[in-house]
Amino acid sequence: MTLRPLTAIFLGMLLGAPASGQPMDEYEVKAAFLYNFARFVEWPTQSFQTRQDPIVVCVLGRNPFGNALQEVIRGKSIDGRAFVSRQVADAEEARACQILFVSASAGKHFRSLWGSLKPAGILTVGEAEGFASSGGVINFKLDSGRVRFEINLDAAEHAQLHISSKLLSLAEIVKTEKMP
Amino acid sequence: MAVNGRKFRRRLVLFLVALAGLPGWAQQPKNPDLSQASLEDLMNIEVTSVSRKEEKKSETGAAIFVITQEDIRRSGATNIPDLLRLAPGVDVARVDANRWAISIRGFNDLHADKVLVLIDGRSVYTPSFSGTFWDLVDVPLEDIERIEVIRGPGGTVWGANAVNGVINIITMSAVATQGGLISAGGGSQDHADALLQYGGQIGHNGDYRVFGKFFDIGNSVFPDGQQSADGWLTGHAGFRSDWTLSQQDTLTVQGDFLRTNESQTITTLFSNALPLTETFNDPIRATAANILARWNHTLSNGSEMSLQLYDDYSRRVEQGFLDAQNTVDLDFQHHIGWGPRNDVVWGLGSRVIASDYGNGYNFTIVPSHRLDLLLSAFLQDQVRLTHSLSLTVGSKFEHNDFTGNEFEPSAQLVWTPTGKQTVWMSAARAIREPSPLDDGLEDDAASVPLGASFGIIRITGNPQMKAEELRDFEVGYRALVSKRVSLDVTSFVSLYPNLESFVAQTAYLATQQGVPYVVLPEVFVNGDRAHTYGAEFSANWNVTDRWRISPGYTYFLMHLNGDSSGLITQPGASPNHQFQVRSLLDLPHHLNWDNTLGYVGKLVVGNIPAYARLDSRVGWRLGEFVELSVVGQNLLTPRHAEFLDATYPTDYTLVERSVFGKVTWRF
Numbered sequence: 001m002t003l004r005p006l007t008a009i010f011l012g013m014l015l016g017a018p019a020s021g022q023p024m025d026e027y028e029v030k031a032a033f034l035y036n037f038a039r040f041v042e043w044p045t046q047s048f049q050t051r052q053d054p055i056v057v058c059v060l061g062r063n064p065f066g067n068a069l070q071e072v073i074r075g076k077s078i079d080g081r082a083f084v085s086r087q088v089a090d091a092e093e094a095r096a097c098q099i100l101f102v103s104a105s106a107g108k109h110f111r112s113l114w115g116s117l118k119p120a121g122i123l124t125v126g127e128a129e130g131f132a133s134s135g136g137v138i139n140f141k142l143d144s145g146r147v148r149f150e151i152n153l154d155a156a157e158h159a160q161l162h163i164s165s166k167l168l169s170l171a172e173i174v175k176t177e178k179m180p
Numbered sequence: 181m182a183v184n185g186r187k188f189r190r191r192l193v194l195f196l197v198a199l200a201g202l203p204g205w206a207q208q209p210k211n212p213d214l215s216q217a218s219l220e221d222l223m224n225i226e227v228t229s230v231s232r233k234e235e236k237k238s239e240t241g242a243a244i245f246v247i248t249q250e251d252i253r254r255s256g257a258t259n260i261p262d263l264l265r266l267a268p269g270v271d272v273a274r275v276d277a278n279r280w281a282i283s284i285r286g287f288n289d290l291h292a293d294k295v296l297v298l299i300d301g302r303s304v305y306t307p308s309f310s311g312t313f314w315d316l317v318d319v320p321l322e323d324i325e326r327i328e329v330i331r332g333p334g335g336t337v338w339g340a341n342a343v344n345g346v347i348n349i350i351t352m353s354a355v356a357t358q359g360g361l362i363s364a365g366g367g368s369q370d371h372a373d374a375l376l377q378y379g380g381q382i383g384h385n386g387d388y389r390v391f392g393k394f395f396d397i398g399n400s401v402f403p404d405g406q407q408s409a410d411g412w413l414t415g416h417a418g419f420r421s422d423w424t425l426s427q428q429d430t431l432t433v434q435g436d437f438l439r440t441n442e443s444q445t446i447t448t449l450f451s452n453a454l455p456l457t458e459t460f461n462d463p464i465r466a467t468a469a470n471i472l473a474r475w476n477h478t479l480s481n482g483s484e485m486s487l488q489l490y491d492d493y494s495r496r497v498e499q500g501f502l503d504a505q506n507t508v509d510l511d512f513q514h515h516i517g518w519g520p521r522n523d524v525v526w527g528l529g530s531r532v533i534a535s536d537y538g539n540g541y542n543f544t545i546v547p548s549h550r551l552d553l554l555l556s557a558f559l560q561d562q563v564r565l566t567h568s569l570s571l572t573v574g575s576k577f578e579h580n581d582f583t584g585n586e587f588e589p590s591a592q593l594v595w596t597p598t599g600k601q602t603v604w605m606s607a608a609r610a611i612r613e614p615s616p617l618d619d620g621l622e623d624d625a626a627s628v629p630l631g632a633s634f635g636i637i638r639i640t641g642n643p644q645m646k647a648e649e650l651r652d653f654e655v656g657y658r659a660l661v662s663k664r665v666s667l668d669v670t671s672f673v674s675l676y677p678n679l680e681s682f683v684a685q686t687a688y689l690a691t692q693q694g695v696p697y698v699v700l701p702e703v704f705v706n707g708d709r710a711h712t713y714g715a716e717f718s719a720n721w722n723v724t725d726r727w728r729i730s731p732g733y734t735y736f737l738m739h740l741n742g743d744s745s746g747l748i749t750q751p752g753a754s755p756n757h758q759f760q761v762r763s764l765l766d767l768p769h770h771l772n773w774d775n776t777l778g779y780v781g782k783l784v785v786g787n788i789p790a791y792a793r794l795d796s797r798v799g800w801r802l803g804e805f806v807e808l809s810v811v812g813q814n815l816l817t818p819r820h821a822e823f824l825d826a827t828y829p830t831d832y833t834l835v836e837r838s839v840f841g842k843v844t845w846r847f
Contacts (some may be wrong), residue, residue, distance in 0.1 A: 024214075024225050032214035032222055040219075063356070067424055070355065072214060074384060074424075087356035089249065092770065092801045093846070111725050116770065146223060170219055 029147050030140060031068040034099060034125060037138065038078055040167035043098055044160040047121035054082045058097035060113075063087055064104070091116035102126045102136070111135075120160045133177045137161065141172075150174045241572055241592025241604035242334075243269070243656055243670040245718060247327040249352075254764055254774040256797035256811030257321070258370050258395075258840060261314050264347065265778060265793075266762070267329040268732030269670075269716040271754050273780075273823035276833040277369075277400045277410040278442045278464070280314040281823045284331050284345030285674065286712050286738050286754045290825040293612055294343035294650075296334065300351055300434065301511070302472055302490050305341055307533055307552070308503050308545065310615040315440055316468045316494065317349075318416050320375050320391055322361060322844070325352040331716060332672060333652050335588030335610030336574045339529070339556050343610045343650050344674075353432075354379055354387040354422045360847040361391075367840030369813075372396040388421040400833035402445075403821060408833045409461040412442035428478045435471035440464070446499060446829040449542040454692050455627035455634040459831070466496040483516035499829065502538030507531060523562040525574075530555050535616060543623035545616050545641075552616070555579045570594050582614040583647045600660040607654075611647040618645045618680065618704055628700070635698040636690075639682060642704040651675045667719040672712075679708035679749050708749050712738040726766040734758040748827065752784025770801035786824025786832070792816050807844045814838060 038055055057073060059065065073083035088094045091113050102113065104127050114135040117124070124136045132139035132152040137159060139150045151171040156163050214222070245267045257263045261280040265272045271288050273281045283292035291311025297304050304317055327349050334342035361377040372395060379389035392415075399411040418436035425431055442464040450456050472490035479485070488511045495504040513527035531554040537545040560574025575589035590608035597603070621641040628635045656670040682702040690699050714736035721729045736758075738751040759779040767773055774797045782790040797811040814820070819834040 028214055029222055029225050032217060033219070036219050036222065067430060070424060071427065084358075085355070086358055087352070089253070090801075092803075092807075146225065148223065167219070170223065 025068065026142070026147070027065045028068040028072075030127070031065050031072045033140070033147060033149070034069065034101060035072045035076060035083070037123065037125065037167065038083070038099065040164040041123055042162040042164075043123075044121050047098060048081070051080060054084045055099065056097045057083060057085045057099045057101065058088045058094055059085070059101050059103060060088050060090070060094060061103035094122065097122055099123045099125060102128070102131065104128055122159055123161055124155070124159070130177075133174045135176055138171075139174075148172065152176060241594040241606050241656075243331040243654065243668075243672075243716060245269070245329045245331070245668075247329065249325060252321050252324055252327075254772060254797065254799065255776065256774065256795055256809065256813070256840070258365070258373055260317050260319065260321075260327075260349065262813075263321070263327065264329070265760070266776070267327075268718040268758075268760065269331045269734045270329055270345075270347075271758065271780075274835050275823050275825060275830060276408060276444055277397050278315045278412045278440075279410075279444065279830060281753075281825060282312070282314060283754065284329075285672070285714065286736060286751070287344065287749060288754045288823070289750075290828045290830065293341070293615075294648075295345045295347060296338055296342040297347045297349070298338075299349045300432075300472065301474065301488055302470060302492060303507075303509070304492075306494070306503075306505075307507075308505060308535055308537070308616050310341070310612065310617065313466070313494075313496065315412070315414075315442060315464075316438060316466055316496075318393075318414060318438060319349055319351060320377065320393055320418075322363065322375065322377070323351045323357055323389070323391070323420075325350050325356075331670065332606070332654055333588070333590065333608040333610035333650055336558060336560055336576050336590040336608065337525075339558075339576050339578055339588065340554070340580065340586065340611055340613040340647070343612050343648070351420060351434075354389045354420050357389045358387065361844070362847075363842060363844040365840055365842030367838055369398055369400075369836060369838035370395060370840050371398050373840075373842070382421065382423075385425065386421055386423045388419060390417075390419040392417045400836065401819065402831065402833055408445050408831070409443045410445065410833060412440055412464075414438065414440040430476045432474045432476075433472070436469065438466075438468045440466045442466070444498075445831040445833075447831060448499065448829040449624050449627060449636075451542045451624045454624065454636060454697065457627060462499055464496070464498045466494065466498075468492075468494040481517070483514065485512070485514045487512050497538075499540045499543075500538075501540030501543065502536065504537075505533055505535040507533045518561075521564045523564075524560070526557075526559040528557050537616075542625070543621065546620040546622060550616055552581045553579075554581075554613075568596050578613075580613050582619060582643075582645065586611050586613065586647055602658040603656070605655045606652075608650075608652050610650045610652065613647050614645040617641065619643050621704070625702075630698055633695065633697050635687075635700050637700050637702060639702045639704070645680065645704055646678055646706050648679055648706070649677055651677070664722040665719065667717070669715065669717050671715040674712045676708075676710040676712075676749075678706035679710055680704055681707035681748055683707055708740060710738055710740045710749060710751075712736065728764045729761065730764075731761040732759070750785050750826070753823075755781035755783060755790075757781040772797070772799040774799070780822075783823070785826055786821070788821050788824060791820040791822070805846045808842070809844075810839065810841045812837070812839050 034057060069085050073085060076083050094100045100122050111134055125138045126136045127140040132150040135155050137152055137155045141148045149171050152174050154176045247266050251266055252263055255263060255266055261272050261282060264270045269284055271283050275281055275290060279290060281288045281290050281292060284295050287294045291309045293310035297312045305312055330346040334346040338346050357379040359379055363375045365373045375393040377389055377391035381387055394415050396413050397411055399407050399409060401407055416438040420434035423431040443461050446462045447459040470492040474486060474488040477485045490509050492507045509531045511529040515525045518524045533552045535550045537548045556576060556578040558576040562570055562572040564570045572592040575587050578586045588610050592604060592606040594604045619641045621639060623639040624636050625639050626637045652674045654670060654672040658668045660666045683705045685701040685703055687698050687700050689696055716734050718732040723729055736754055736756055740749055740751050761777050763775045765773045776795045778793040780791055794815045795813045796815060797809060799807060799809040801807050814835055814837045819836045821834050824832045
């Protein structure tokens with residue numbers, strides 16, 4: 001018998017058990033977050049050429065998802081736009097992406113991204129300390145084994161992304177810090 | 181055992197759940213569809229970063245170096261041998277335009293037989309000669325995810341012939357190569373090099389790429405300045421498809437077809453016209469084809485299984501000798517966590533090789549048709565002794581048609597006192613299994629004048645050959661010194677108690693067209709002993725966010741004690757010192773400027789002087805999809821020699837200063 005996680009969590013809370021019997025893979029959860037972000041972010045119209053253009057989710061650095069990202073986005077669509085995922089080698093290739101996930105393996109190189117990314121229309125998501133405060137839009141953090149995220153509103157505005165208040169209410173808001 | 185153990189654990193969980201009065205759902209649905217979960221749900225899920233195999237490499241008890249796709253792109257290299265120069269400890273030497281001698285920790289020659297080379301899990305080590313034909317090791321460089329170079333024995337996992345190292349070429353999933361790719365280049369040595377590739381989707385569950393590539397490499401020159409005829413053409417087509425069959429199952433199916441048209445200048449005898457020795461251009465024709473399928477299954481307890489089947493066919497004609505073989509290989513592996521402390525990998529494999537041999541100008545292999553079977557099993561357990569100390573022990577068990585049963589055990593102790601430092605030590609035994617050539621060679625290798633007549637040195641194989649053995653001891657240290665500096669040092673002592681050598685037999689008289697001559701027979705035996713030791717160092721320094729410097733240094737020494745002329749194993753065939761430093765620099769306006777300076781010490785064999793190489797590349801991105809690059813190779817000297825294989829008739833040529841330009845267009 002399979003249950004939705006929500007039900008499991010609900011029952012789990014009722015019974016005082018941990019949210020789920022076994023912890024889930026970090027990247028299965030992060031992949032689900034990426035899909036969810038797309039539901040709460042509006043891209044500028046020039047991000048897409050046609051109404052049918054898919055939302056391109058890119059991974060920069062070593063892909064930590066395995067197949068988890070494809071699993072999450074397969075068959076999904078938002079406002080008539082399907083999803084595709086793609087591995088990119090550098091900031092230049094990332095120009096065609098709507099969501100750019102910069103994996104931890106890219107290390108601190110993300111700082112060199114901001115200069116080479118075109119400013120508008122890319123939701124940058126990282127998982128390294130200082131990613132959002134240096135100019136990334138969203139940054140994942142782990143807090144007692146749970147995934148949390150930071151949002152940099154200046155970076156979002158710079159990228160001409162509109163982020164819904166729902167997403168903002170769950171995030172930790174950070175500002176762009178000057179580089180030392 | 182494993183299956184029963186899992187069943188037992190599942191029963192235990194059910195029992196405990198029942199005790200706790202909870203319904204069965206507490207077992208947790210397997211792989212729930214997280215995309216249906218709300219943000220709040222997601223934030224409440226406890227996650228774990230299961231230490232993936234790749235991440236574990238920083239904690240591995242072996243000397244490993246990884247060449248990444250970025251390293252590949254920025255090296256300016258146009259072939260895989262040149263890429264391997266990036267890895268410290270790999271001894272890469274070009275013999276002529278289409279041949280390389282590549283080895284790790286000594287024993288280098290044209291068919292260096294102690295390094296195992298794999299492409300996506302498929303062995304490209306040629307069993308007939310015990311070595312790799314590097315002219316057939318071709319992969320579109322843009323599709324390589326990484327090349328793992330493991331120095332030292334890998335017999336426990338990879339089996340026979342992974343004696344001094346393993347080179348693992350791993351290509352990207354078809355998911356990562358969607359869209360079109362056209363690359364075209366040309367230059368002074370590599371006249372033309374073109375790749376056309378397209379990647380797309382098949383239905384909802386599959387991704388594919390198909391490619392065709394072609395290259396034309398020009399003639400090189402002999403030391404006397406004469407032009408050789410060693411230029412070559414290769415055509416190569418291939419595909420890879422990756423399928424998601426279910427949440428737990430993925431399938432990869434891939435294949436290649438490759439054909440080359442080459443030539444080499446050789447100096448050789450003719451068995452039917454003894455003692456005639458001639459120098460002439462010998463055509464080489466080779467065809468290689470393979471198809472591979474690999475199924476991966478992940479169980480809900482995190483254990484992983486893979487089943488791989490491939491068929492590899494190759495046919496080569498060189499020195500008049502036909503060497504054709506078809507290999508069918510089946511491999512099963514299971515990786516499972518066993519309790520909180522044990523991480524177990526075990527596997528089973530079988531390989532059937534059907535070979536056909538023809539008659540060369542002066543040699544052949546008997547029998548002319550063979551069918552060889554290799555069966556293997558391995559078990560390796562990583563035991564976490566304390567929080568910072570782990571011990572890995574395991575062994576391969578093999579049965580081959582030449583020497584019967586073989587085993588290749590190893591043990592590695594890894595200590596990670598902090599997250600930033602690793603100290604390891606290892607001991608291992610590995611073997612090189614005898615080849616059909618060792619078993620059944622008949623070779624009129626050389627002639628010597630003998631008064632009015634002549635003598636012929638005739639080398640014959642020996643069916644009693646034992647496997648060459650290595651006993652190896654290593655220590656290593658890896659450290660993340662600061663946020664910007666990491667380093668890796670390895671030191672080893674390797675003992676080889678029974679290396680292959682020749683021993684002279686009683687001379688006898690023979691006649692050719694009525695002319696009597698003396699045959700001086702030599703037969704293969706396990707008569708040489710050697711010990712080697714050395715150290716390898718590599719480091720990475722991110723000077724700034726835009727500039728990386730990577731130095732590497734290798735020291736190597738071999739002592740040979742044996743009862744033969746030492747022609748097979750030659751201590752002077754590998755340099756004592758190799759040094760390299762790479763610089764990768766990101767400039768404004770999407771420019772890269774990348775330089776590699778390398779130094780290789782002198783070789784006693786062939787009296788090859790020490791040389792230095794400088795490769796310099798400038799890459800420029802034009803917009804989103806186009807990249808231009810120009811690379812100058814071997815800029816320091818107009819030409820230099822790298823290797824002479826004294827046991828092989830191929831005449832060596834020089835490596836010249838060259839320039840190569842390339843356009844890559846993705847769409």
